[in-house]
Amino acid sequence: MTAVTGYWNRLSVPSKVLLVAIPTLVVLGAVATVALAILVPPLVDFLAANEDLVRFLLAATIIIVITIPTAFVIIYLELKVIARMNLRVGPDRVGPWGTAQSLAHGFKFLSKEDFTPRGVDVPIFTLAPVAVFLATIMGLLVIPFAPGLVAQDLNIALLYFFAMGGLSVVGLMMAGWASFNKYSLIGALRAAAQAISYEIPLTLSVVGVVILAGTMSLNTIVEQQAGSFLDWNVWKQPLGLLIFFIAATAEANRTPLDMTEADQEIVAGFATEYSGMRYGFFFFAEYVNVFVISALTVVLFFGGWNAPFDWPFPVQVTLDPASLGIGLLFLVAVVPVLGTILLALPFWLLSSRISTLQALAIGFVLFNLLAVGALLGWAFISFDWVVGLLWMMLKSYVFVFVFVQMRATFPRVRVDQLMGFAWKWLLPAALLNIFVTAIAVSLVANG
Amino acid sequence: MSMVPGLGLLKGMALTLRRFFQPAVTIKYPEVDPDIAVKNRGRLQLLYDEHGTLKCETCFQCAQACPIECIDMGGTDTKGRYAVHWGAAETYGERREESALRRAGREVPDAPSTRFDPVNLDAVDAILEDHDHDPHRMLSILEATQAEFGHLPVAALKHISHRTGAWYAMIYGTASYYRHLRFERTVEEVAVCRCTACLMAGGGRVAQAIGASLGTELGRPTPDGRIRFTWCPTHLPGAPAPLVTVDGEPQPEVTVANAATWAQALAGEHPATRTVH
Numbered sequence: 105m106t107a108v109t110g111y112w113n114r115l116s117v118p119s120k121v122l123l124v125a126i127p128t129l130v131v132l133g134a135v136a137t138v139a140l141a142i143l144v145p146p147l148v149d150f151l152a153a154n155e156d157l158v159r160f161l162l163a164a165t166i167i168i169v170i171t172i173p174t175a176f177v178i179i180y181l182e183l184k185v186i187a188r189m190n191l192r193v194g195p196d197r198v199g200p201w202g203t204a205q206s207l208a209h210g211f212k213f214l215s216k217e218d219f220t221p222r223g224v225d226v227p228i229f230t231l232a233p234v235a236v237f238l239a240t241i242m243g244l245l246v247i248p249f250a251p252g253l254v255a256q257d258l259n260i261a262l263l264y265f266f267a268m269g270g271l272s273v274v275g276l277m278m279a280g281w282a283s284f285n286k287y288s289l290i291g292a293l294r295a296a297a298q299a300i301s302y303e304i305p306l307t308l309s310v311v312g313v314v315i316l317a318g319t320m321s322l323n324t325i326v327e328q329q330a331g332s333f334l335d336w337n338v339w340k341q342p343l344g345l346l347i348f349f350i351a352a353t354a355e356a357n358r359t360p361l362d363m364t365e366a367d368q369e370i371v372a373g374f375a376t377e378y379s380g381m382r383y384g385f386f387f388f389a390e391y392v393n394v395f396v397i398s399a400l401t402v403v404l405f406f407g408g409w410n411a412p413f414d415w416p417f418p419v420q421v422t423l424d425p426a427s428l429g430i431g432l433l434f435l436v437a438v439v440p441v442l443g444t445i446l447l448a449l450p451f452w453l454l455s456s457r458i459s460t461l462q463a464l465a466i467g468f469v470l471f472n473l474l475a476v477g478a479l480l481g482w483a484f485i486s487f488d489w490v491v492g493l494l495w496m497m498l499k500s501y502v503f504v505f506v507f508v509q510m511r512a513t514f515p516r517v518r519v520d521q522l523m524g525f526a527w528k529w530l531l532p533a534a535l536l537n538i539f540v541t542a543i544a545v546s547l548v549a550n551g
Numbered sequence: 552m553s554m555v556p557g558l559g560l561l562k563g564m565a566l567t568l569r570r571f572f573q574p575a576v577t578i579k580y581p582e583v584d585p586d587i588a589v590k591n592r593g594r595l596q597l598l599y600d601e602h603g604t605l606k607c608e609t610c611f612q613c614a615q616a617c618p619i620e621c622i623d624m625g626g627t628d629t630k631g632r633y634a635v636h637w638g639a640a641e642t643y644g645e646r647r648e649e650s651a652l653r654r655a656g657r658e659v660p661d662a663p664s665t666r667f668d669p670v671n672l673d674a675v676d677a678i679l680e681d682h683d684h685d686p687h688r689m690l691s692i693l694e695a696t697q698a699e700f701g702h703l704p705v706a707a708l709k710h711i712s713h714r715t716g717a718w719y720a721m722i723y724g725t726a727s728y729y730r731h732l733r734f735e736r737t738v739e740e741v742a743v744c745r746c747t748a749c750l751m752a753g754g755g756r757v758a759q760a761i762g763a764s765l766g767t768e769l770g771r772p773t774p775d776g777r778i779r780f781t782w783c784p785t786h787l788p789g790a791p792a793p794l795v796t797v798d799g800e801p802q803p804e805v806t807v808a809n810a811a812t813w814a815q816a817l818a819g820e821h822p823a824t825r826t827v828h
Binding site: 185187188189190191192193196509510512513514 | 560563564566567568570571573574575576577579
């Protein structure tokens with residue numbers, strides 16, 4: 105016993121950790137392998153039997169989860185892009201180039217007191233941010249991100265989308281009404297007035313697209329725009345795009361038309377009484393909404409996940425990792441170690457100033473970079489949806505950028521100008537767009 | 552063109568897009584030092600030495616160097632001679648008053664030249680007339696003024712500044728540069744030679760004795776400021792006794808033995824009844 109203790113005491117801290125961790129991992133791996141071998145077949149059978157449910161749950165989970173990085177990226181983008189446009193540097197303290205700034209914002213909101221004022225209607229007051237947030241992410245369920253990558257391919261997807269978008273008004277009204285504060289109520293009423301007013305031209309502006317497509321399924325609308333960028337709807341519906349974009353700006357409460365949450369106006373409107381993460385949720389929803397609206401713009405008018413030109417891709421490799429059989433296991437077990445050592449070797453040999461451990465660390469990082477690159481490349485070659493997703497994201501973020509740039513450029517409009525513009529200009533223009541489109545379609549069909 | 556609806560919006564968007572690609576003007580201060588000209592002195596401030604005495608001795612060199620003439624002085628300096636204030640005129644109460652008077656179009660009292668004893672300016676005018684009011688002949692003007700008054704009164708300097716158009720700072724700078732020009736009234740200069748021969752003959756003890764009698768030490772004026780006690784330039788070697796001069800006149804009767812009594816006599820001969828600013 106003494107010998108063992110002495111040996112243990114002579115070990116350095118990393119050695120102690122390794123000495124404990126390696127057997128533990130081996131044992132855990134063995135247990136997991138056995139457990140998987142026993143559990144997997146019945147589990148697979150069960151999942152196969154309830155495929156629709158599993159698919160829905162998976163999609164819903166993924167969509168809720170991806171809203172978080174989406175919002176973080178957009179918040180960071182907004183801070184940084186607006187800063188650049190103001191010739192400032194923007195956030196650069198938290199994380200490299202300030203990339204963790206939105207994370208810090210999130211923690212700030214979480215750590216603030218979540219205050220519930222006296223006299224509020226507690227359940228409704230609590231549920232209002234949830235309603236606003238849900239109304240936003242429900243729209244994400246029908247947006248096709250890539251071929252086959254759509255949570256629910258509804259045949260009335262567009263209608264569903266606008267119905268869900270309209271629900272956010274309910275959330276705003278809940279917040280304003282339950283706050284027990286007349287200013288909140290006025291703000292909520294104003295927000296509702298704006299949202300409902302702009303809902304009409306927003307919905308009417310896409311009717312042209314629906315007439316052209318003959319369907320409300322977003323997936324089909326995207327598929328019909330396949331080909332080069334000349335096949336996109338934007339050339340057939342320029343007025344529709346203009347109206348849609350302006351109305352969507354109002355719907356997403358973005359800057360030139362963001363009366364609903366103008367902090368300088370009536371003390372942040374419906375959100376006056378909110379604090380902490382409940383307040384944060386309104387803005388979380390707003391940033392997700394920016395992405396959703398951008399994605400919908402791309403889907404309706406800019407060809408969705410279609411590449412803007414005929415994408416000549418000569419290499420068509422179908423490399424199925426499962427075909428490697430037991431070789432895959434060796435690959436997983438041996439290649440990381442071998443790769444790390446091989447990549448570390450040149451550094452270790454060429455420079456005597458780099459210690460063995462440092463060289464290994466460099467090799468590890470390099471190997472990981474290479475492995476991730478190889479994995480992405482393999483996915484890019486093997487799966488259609490990776491390319492589609494990349495195009496979709498690229499186009500969407502172009503519009504996110506435009507939204508951010510608009511915030512950096514335009515001053516806020518007055519509330520009467522806002523309403524007048526919706527009813528006097530956007531609505532007639534949208535109706536005109538519908539009539540012209542319908543006449544053109546019937547002329548083409550009959551003539 | 553301005554009638555095209557939406558054109559202004561597009562112009563704004565184009566502007567922000569251009570700005571987006573321009574380099575940021577931010578200076579990350581603690582990490583990066585701001586790019587400031589080497590001649591920049593920032594906010595001007597008067598420094599105090601370790602005894603808490605103002606280091607500024609009103610040499611007016613700063614005021615002369617200042618390209619925009621923003622430095623002004625008023626108050627009293629370390630020798631009790633002048634009003635020393637420093638900084639923009641509006642920074643000080645009395646100057647604010649002046650400023651208000653000036654803006655109201657009323658006559659501004661010239662505090663420095665009224666506070667210090669007014670002199671008969673006719674003499675100054677005559678001197679200036681002789682010199683054709685030419686600021687280039689300032690040294691000559693100042694020498695003539697000193698010959699007239701025995702020293703350079705502030706009121707006379709102010710008057711010269713007004714008449715010739717030269718800055719007061721420049722005149723003051725010129726006057727304070729030359730040793731033979733004095734601001735103090737009827738100051739006598741007692742000097743002890745510090746050459747090796749005089750030191751060998753007891754110059755150190757003489758200087759100590761005279762300093763003790765006058766209540767000062769070598770290089771400093773007496774407490775009433777009337778007698779300057781300093782050293783004189785080296786004289787020829789081979790002196791039988793240490794050389795002591797009064798206003799440049801050798802005093803051969805001073806020896807190591809009678810230096811103290813001689814100095815007391817000198818001090819008593821000039822009782823410090825006249826106040827000196």
